[in-house]
Structures are given as structure tokens and as C-alpha cells.
Amino acid sequence: MAEDILFAGAQQVRDALSYEELITALRQCLLDLSTGRVIQPLRSVLRIPQHQGWFAVMPAVYGDVMGAKLVTFYPGNAALDMHTHQAMIQLFRADTGEALAVLDGRVITEMRTAAVSALAVDTLATPHVKVLAILGSGVQARSHLAALARVRRFQEIRVWSRTADHAQRFAGESGAQAYPSAEEAVRGADVVLTLTSSPEPVLAGRWLKSGAVVCAVGAVTPDRRELDDEAMSGAVIVESREAALREPGDILQSGATVTAELGELLNGATFPRTDRPVVFKSVGVAVEDIAAAKLVYEKLRPRQTAG
Structure with a gap:
């Protein structure tokens, strides 16, 4: 149900993450990647030549979650005092495919x-x-x-x-x-x-x-x-x-x-x-984003109601 999906903006994501937790989670994530415990295709990149930019999709399955980051890179944004990278991450349960969260991806990418x-x-x-x-x-x-x-x-x-x-x-x-x-x-x-x-x-x-x-x-x-x-x-x-x-x-x-x-x-x-x-x-790589998104979700996920 849509009302059960977590929606979190940039500040909520930043408040939910710490570098100590991220470094620990990413250490395990990269260990798992190198030992074959991650499903992760290469990112798919769509060029936007008229704006010298690109749009990429980065999916991965990691443990009990899966998801994808949708990310853009527009270098010309710097001259407009805008972020050159923009992104969102969609997170799902790996066992049922149930949608869990839509999160700001720019801050996750940054951190x-x-x-x-x-x-x-x-x-x-x-x-x-x-x-x-x-x-x-x-x-x-x-x-x-x-x-x-x-x-x-x-x-x-x-x-x-x-x-x-x-x-x-x-x-x-x-x-x-x-x-x-x-x-x-x-x-x-x-x-x-x-x-x-x-x-x-x-x-x-x-x-x-x-x-x-x-x-x-x-x-x-x-x-x-x-x-x-x-x-x-x-x-x-x-x-x-x-x-x-x-x-x-x-x-x-x-x-x-x-x-x-x-x-x-x-x-x-x-x-x-x-x-x-x-x-x-x-x-x-995508699994880094999914591991970070999982941290955010576990901090902010909606509480289950009884009954």
C-alpha cells in the first residue's frame, strides 16, 4: 500500500546516516560483492547530449532488499549554483518484491x-x-x-x-x-x-x-x-x-x-x-547505494500497527 511506503527527503536522509555506520556497512557490502553474494549488473547510462549530461539506472539485490538508484549528472549545473548530481533510490523487499521506500539519492551518493x-x-x-x-x-x-x-x-x-x-x-x-x-x-x-x-x-x-x-x-x-x-x-x-x-x-x-x-x-x-x-x-556501484538506503530505511521505516 502506498501509505506504507517510506518517503524521505535530503535532510531526513542526512539526519539518519552517520559516517561511522556507513563505513561499517560498506565494509561488509564490499566484502559481499567480492565474494559473489551480490546481484548487480552494470549501470545503464542514457546520454543527454544537448545538455552534456547523462541519466543512469543502477540496480542491485543485496540480502533481504533490492532496489535501484536513478541518478543524473549535469556538469553545467555548477554554473547555475545547482548540484551537478541528482538522484533518488527506490527500495523493495527481495523476497516479495514489496515496495519499501523512495529516498533522496543525492545525499546517499554524497555520503x-x-x-x-x-x-x-x-x-x-x-x-x-x-x-x-x-x-x-x-x-x-x-x-x-x-x-x-x-x-x-x-x-x-x-x-x-x-x-x-x-x-x-x-x-x-x-x-x-x-x-x-x-x-x-x-x-x-x-x-x-x-x-x-x-x-x-x-x-x-x-x-x-x-x-x-x-x-x-x-x-x-x-x-x-x-x-x-x-x-x-x-x-x-x-x-x-x-x-x-x-x-x-x-x-x-x-x-x-x-x-x-x-x-x-x-x-x-x-x-x-x-x-x-x-x-x-x-x-x-549500486550495492553501495542499496546498503546505505537500507540503513536509512531501518532508521525511519513506518512502525507496524497491531491488529
């Missing part, structure tokens, strides 16, 4: 993306990292800073943006230091986040210190990339091999080889560490 990066940093970076460099100063920069604070304490946070005043604003809000160039921000950093919508590389491998950990997040389609070939020449960790070999330009255009899935490492797998950077190439 689960940052939580997955925090999980990657916790897995790949040493406990003693000191310097964090952030390329990009938008929504994801803010969410990543909040999520990473749950797994590491950085002594120095640097930020660079293609729009200098945005970087300055972010620095003022967060206590970071704004840098005039990406290279200056990256040189000597232990962990680097690329969180831009750039269609071409903003990070050069020659800038990276030995053994740096990079979370490459902003480019998720074949025509976009944030890292150059040299940056992609070391170990490459992904959420899903299937998605990584079909979707992200960082891998497809560089010809990089996938080293491991993050869930495999969480399950005890290892890989040889060298002086080359380690890149976590995130594309975002």
Missing part, C-alpha cells in the same frame, strides 16, 4: 562515496599519514574531509580547485590551506583525493611521492579522467572489476591493469607494495 574512500584509505594507507591533498572543493571535498576524519588524523590539509575562490572558501571553512596549483598541493602529500568533474587529467604521476595513496573519484565515465598515465602505473584497486573494466576513463584510457578489488583486500588478500603510488579508482 557513501566519501565513506568508501575512507574505507580505502583505512585499508591502503599507513596509520601515520600526515598530509592530505584535495583536488576539488565542492560537495565531495566536504564529505570526504568528514569521512576521512573517522579513519585518519591529518596534520596538514591542502586544497586546490580550478576555481581559486572556491578553494579559498573551502579552506576558510575547513582549516585547510589553499594552493595556487595542483602540483604544489600534491607534492609531498601522503594521501591525494581527486574530486573534480574534469574531462582531462588534473593529477600527474610525477608529482606523487613514493608510496602515496590516491583516491580517484570524480571521473566515472569512459570519456573523462583525472589521472595521467604515470599516476595509473602502479597498483590499481577498484570496487568491482566488471565495472572498472567497462566504465572509468582513468583505467580505459591509460590501459592500466586492475590489481585487486577492495573487498578482496578486506577479505585478507594482499598485493606487492612498491614505490609507485597506489590508486583506488572509485566509480560507485
Whole structure:
């Protein structure tokens, strides 16, 4: 019945989620993905060329729930002071197909993306990292800073943006230091986040210190990339091999080889560490959204009436 379906907007979703819970839930979710306990096809993407955007459908079955995220990306929205990503998530029971919830998906996307990066940093970076460099100063920069604070304490946070005043604003809000160039921000950093919508590389491998950990997040389609070939020449960790070999330009255009899935490492797998950077190439996969949506639903679901 429609009156039994949970409808939750952006603020309700944000109030229901915490990064601590998300990181824990996503750890299990990615373990399950890498051990074959998730049904998840590749996302289906419909291009909207007249607006340089796209619309994607991302379904998954995960345990006792299933659902789909409907998400759009319109990069031109930034000039209109609007979010570039918009989304909703529909959640169902896996055993009966009963509709459970319709949730704002933009906030879930924002928070689960940052939580997955925090999980990657916790897995790949040493406990003693000191310097964090952030390329990009938008929504994801803010969410990543909040999520990473749950797994590491950085002594120095640097930020660079293609729009200098945005970087300055972010620095003022967060206590970071704004840098005039990406290279200056990256040189000597232990962990680097690329969180831009750039269609071409903003990070050069020659800038990276030995053994740096990079979370490459902003480019998720074949025509976009944030890292150059040299940056992609070391170990490459992904959420899903299937998605990584079909979707992200960082891998497809560089010809990089996938080293491991993050869930495999969480399950005890290892890989040889060298002086080359380690890149976590995130594309975002549907089961992460469904796992996060399930958390929201369990917090907010309508109470069952007796009788």
C-alpha cells in the first residue's frame, strides 16, 4: 500500500546516516560483492547530449532488499549554483518484491562515496599519514574531509580547485590551506583525493611521492579522467572489476591493469607494495547505494500497527 511506503527527503536522509555506520556497512557490502553474494549488473547510462549530461539506472539485490538508484549528472549545473548530481533510490523487499521506500539519492551518493574512500584509505594507507591533498572543493571535498576524519588524523590539509575562490572558501571553512596549483598541493602529500568533474587529467604521476595513496573519484565515465598515465602505473584497486573494466576513463584510457578489488583486500588478500603510488579508482556501484538506503530505511521505516 502506498501509505506504507517510506518517503524521505535530503535532510531526513542526512539526519539518519552517520559516517561511522556507513563505513561499517560498506565494509561488509564490499566484502559481499567480492565474494559473489551480490546481484548487480552494470549501470545503464542514457546520454543527454544537448545538455552534456547523462541519466543512469543502477540496480542491485543485496540480502533481504533490492532496489535501484536513478541518478543524473549535469556538469553545467555548477554554473547555475545547482548540484551537478541528482538522484533518488527506490527500495523493495527481495523476497516479495514489496515496495519499501523512495529516498533522496543525492545525499546517499554524497555520503557513501566519501565513506568508501575512507574505507580505502583505512585499508591502503599507513596509520601515520600526515598530509592530505584535495583536488576539488565542492560537495565531495566536504564529505570526504568528514569521512576521512573517522579513519585518519591529518596534520596538514591542502586544497586546490580550478576555481581559486572556491578553494579559498573551502579552506576558510575547513582549516585547510589553499594552493595556487595542483602540483604544489600534491607534492609531498601522503594521501591525494581527486574530486573534480574534469574531462582531462588534473593529477600527474610525477608529482606523487613514493608510496602515496590516491583516491580517484570524480571521473566515472569512459570519456573523462583525472589521472595521467604515470599516476595509473602502479597498483590499481577498484570496487568491482566488471565495472572498472567497462566504465572509468582513468583505467580505459591509460590501459592500466586492475590489481585487486577492495573487498578482496578486506577479505585478507594482499598485493606487492612498491614505490609507485597506489590508486583506488572509485566509480560507485549500486550495492553501495542499496546498503546505505537500507540503513536509512531501518532508521525511519513506518512502525507496524497491531491488529
